[in-house]
Amino acid sequence: MKTLIMFILFFLYMLFCSSIECNNNHIPHPLDPLTPSEFNLIRTIILKSYKTNLTFHYIGLHEPDKHLIKSWLSSNSKTKSLQTPPRQAFIIARFQKQSLEIIVDFSTHSIISTKIYKGQGYPMLTFGEQTIASELIFSYKPFKDSLNKREINISNVLCATFTTGWFGTEERTKGTVKVKCYYNNDDSANLYVRPLEGFAAVVDLDEMKIVSYSDRYVIPVPKAEGTEYRASKMKPPFGPKLKGIGVSQHDGPGFTIEGHSVSWANWVFHVGFDIKAGPIISLASIYDLEKQKYREVLYKGFISEVFVPYQDPTEEWYYTTYFDCGEYGFGQSMSSLQRFTDCPANAVFIDAYYSGSDGVPVKIPNAFCIFEKYAGDIMWRHTEIAIPNEVITEVRSDVSLIVRAVSTVGNYDYVIDWEFKPSGSIKVEVGLTGILGIKAGTYTNTDQIKEDIYGTLLADNTIGVYHDHFFTYYLDLDIDGEANSFVKTNLETVKVKDHKILRKSYWTIVKETAKTEGDARVNIGFKPSELVVVNPNKKTKQGNTIGYRLLPGPILHPLLVNDDYPQIRGAFTNYNVWVTPYNKSEKWAGGLYVDHSRGDDTLAVWSLRDREIENKDIVLWHTMGFHHVPSQEDFPVMPTLSGGFELRPTNFFERNPVLKTKSPKSIHWPNCTSQH
């Protein structure tokens, strides 16, 4: 009888659910990003109180407390929907020249908290206000005069807004942006390499009016020739030629996606989205074949801030010190990914939604792609020839799972990859491509240059300005549980005193557990050290402390002096590694209000409290990046420059966790019917 009922239920399920629909009908995950209907609900609820004269600068999930998430996660599937933590949103809006922080609760359909922010700094710019501010200038007389003076047709001009930071003024900073313009015509879509240098407007975003304007000098506009990057607009010869290549998965993809939850090989994790951070990886756990259970690795990881200071101190450029997350929004800047080029044929795509400045949801189609990467790498191998009469060769080929997003902040495109490996490693990579920040100049050859031009002459009248890219990652590792410690395993030379020993020296390890935040600030590269997050309460059978170590990414140290204003605001880059105790409110390394910030709400300031971090729920912050001296190859569009770090299990498993994995079937497909 029971069987019959089961069968009928299954039959009804099959009847009403296509697999896709039923995947959409999964139990909502408490970390799922806000949905279009939730954005609409927020808008309705808030506009009821504030009418229309309010702009939304940030709307994101107001995350439930960690213990609620974890108890929801461990609850069984029947009671899961009952145990779902209350779902809420956190909103920053501008209203009557004030920043409001509002929490909306979805179950009660109400505002449950409102706070007026009194500190310095402004929330993330919205696309809405940027568009209006850029358009203002077109009806501004002095701007028209500037164009006339240069004999430029106004229809060939496009303008954009630029954050201007803070440079030591005592009085309250107004919420202003600079508006600078580019030449645009059919000759080239590459407007960023054709700046109209010498004039700029300052717009007050609250007043939405031009508050100052300067036209300091006239300089040639770099020419269009050689700047186009659209294949459809280029003339032959094309090349180098690359033959067709693709990935085949005869048995379909190895991963499953339910909503935003991904399961692949020995990994499970959740892919979230935030308008400011972009991709958020949460609750990454790995299945331990020996212990026969999933074990926690990463509670949450995301790019907390991207600091891009340019190195030209002159009037037109000195303020160009972007904070791409806090000022421009790495999430709202995400581009729709293209199948076959941004992601291979075997990718699956996920959309993202954010709120426009009017609160209306905006869709980014194909914002994420998820695919299995098969690059021909070797997972592990050994050839043994020492055993008589046999040659043993055992090789496992490697496959990994990539979660990709691309954030295009104006000119630059950042490829953001999270890679999960069956061996337990999480590799995190950023690729830099897109278009350089270009300054117009009078020079056409380096012979003419007698002074510092703060950049590389890339083409006639075209200077690629020196700059840095600092990527600061938030990594809330929960290594096999929440209570973790940060250990520096220092490699130290020992000089041999014993004359019976023929070596004069060797190295050994000296472990140093960080007691407080001050102990955990590390500048990488000066001292050989393995940086490990351990669970001091858990040991392997052999007695080694369970951990994951950081193999750092490309390391850079700030070159600005510490008391320079951009560096005060970007002080979270002063160390490559920081560790803080978990604090729900400490998410943004550059602060919550980064535009015009004064550096009083950064990781560097929080860390000064020197809190205890031993055997606690801790967060690891890692900054990697590049100093960028542009070269002619980076023009007119940059070949990708990549770098990344690895989180690698270190005595987390009792042994190699892929010892008993088998290579995926790698099949040669000579006879295929293609399908584009």
Next chain:
Amino acid sequence: MKTLIMFILFFLYMLFCSSIECNNNHIPHPLDPLTPSEFNLIRTIILKSYKTNLTFHYIGLHEPDKHLIKSWLSSNSKTKSLQTPPRQAFIIARFQKQSLEIIVDFSTHSIISTKIYKGQGYPMLTFGEQTIASELIFSYKPFKDSLNKREINISNVLCATFTTGWFGTEERTKGTVKVKCYYNNDDSANLYVRPLEGFAAVVDLDEMKIVSYSDRYVIPVPKAEGTEYRASKMKPPFGPKLKGIGVSQHDGPGFTIEGHSVSWANWVFHVGFDIKAGPIISLASIYDLEKQKYREVLYKGFISEVFVPYQDPTEEWYYTTYFDCGEYGFGQSMSSLQRFTDCPANAVFIDAYYSGSDGVPVKIPNAFCIFEKYAGDIMWRHTEIAIPNEVITEVRSDVSLIVRAVSTVGNYDYVIDWEFKPSGSIKVEVGLTGILGIKAGTYTNTDQIKEDIYGTLLADNTIGVYHDHFFTYYLDLDIDGEANSFVKTNLETVKVKDHKILRKSYWTIVKETAKTEGDARVNIGFKPSELVVVNPNKKTKQGNTIGYRLLPGPILHPLLVNDDYPQIRGAFTNYNVWVTPYNKSEKWAGGLYVDHSRGDDTLAVWSLRDREIENKDIVLWHTMGFHHVPSQEDFPVMPTLSGGFELRPTNFFERNPVLKTKSPKSIHWPNCTSQH
């Protein structure tokens, strides 16, 4: 009439040549590795003079002078075979306890030079003498006593030879190796994790007899359980499971191989082989679409030495400081690669040949594989949303060409990749996998350890000894010609003095051209600097000096004191970068006779001459690697740990060289007939 003759010639060509045969009948390249018939010829010629009591330690191509190679290369195909430089071999052999250096000329079938080497040190070990030395011990009474004392059946013992370096003795060092043994039975093929610790023999290789023996202590043999790595010998459960995945190339591979010359996309290069170095990449040139010609990048690149000092100073381990090229031969240690696992389905394989100690050629089938890598990476991209009413997205997906070899030196497997990218980059990567160097110990849990055990307790009685891997690459860059300079582009902070400027600081570049070798020694990580090899005689149209820069690999600095004997021998690792003037005889960073060497023929010594290197044919030497603190995950076989460096064009091209490339067709193949 002319057309008719051409047609007849073409017809005859098609008649007599299958494409494969004619590929094999290509004009021999002067850098092609020695062929089996050449090895046989060498053997015949030399044994005529020296009879059989001579052992061959090194036989390699005696390379023609660079100018001969280059004029051959630039000669047209008709006269090419006439201009082939004289083909010769360089041989190091042991004869009557002396090292002979012999040059054989193939055209005259004669020895054209013989030299007796009088210095310290011994040539590379041969497999032949290692086998005999390891077997000697089995008929040695004290060894049998050692086994009896331990109740070990002699049939379960396998022994291997270990180089022992030099530790300060004044008198002439004898050509000895240590013989140490491992337990081997059907329970596990993993002999290296089951050392028979406490006893060892010393064998004089010239005398081929045991000259000393010690049995110092008895210690348990680590157990077999959990050490097996052959899937066929393991019991379920297997996992994690990976679904089948493969690469499809509907139109076939994009590269062509003629003999050892490879042509792909915009690259041409030659893949050579040497018994000591392994893979040798030569004459890598890139096609410049604008200049419509191939331009030189890398005259020659190979791994010159691999230094692996272990960090256990005790009697049984202090001497364990391997030089994997100079002592063991990275080339003769190359393993046959397996299709589908070592290399993907779309790989093409090349065999290699070396000479055994008797002079008879030995084949390594499938020693190299060459394949197009399609990892889902983005070559470059940009999304433009600033232009009204259109969204532009241009993306090019990346494909690169990999040349791979694996060198298995006893327990360790090194995956050696050379990657060519259409954007002009050459990426060089090493992957470390295989089996750790294991020491037996009495411990089963870290709780019991009260002293330094110089390693990590990985399993019961199993210690993974701390060690380093230093990879020193020889990179004879000829950037658009031979005369090159080495420039450090230093990034330096400028403090702003002008109070009208609101920034307090910025960075700029200060270029420093190395005049002599002393100026070019660099320890990376302490100072931000781009390291560039330029052609000071060539500039771009814009006036920038043409160059390639080194994006360094994982950086490590020696932790042994400078006057420690292994570090004197490995002094070429004292800097991460050295530059020397090209000198045909300076190929081996650790010297030509590395076994028992005293450090008098290393890169560090040559560099002391402080020769001029500005605007000269120069060689860049780069050392990267890893300090290795083993973790339990590395046991019983290591998941690959990878790292590499990049040679990237820097003002070599006038603009992005892949601006006008099109993405390879990436096709989804749902309907395929498979073929294993």
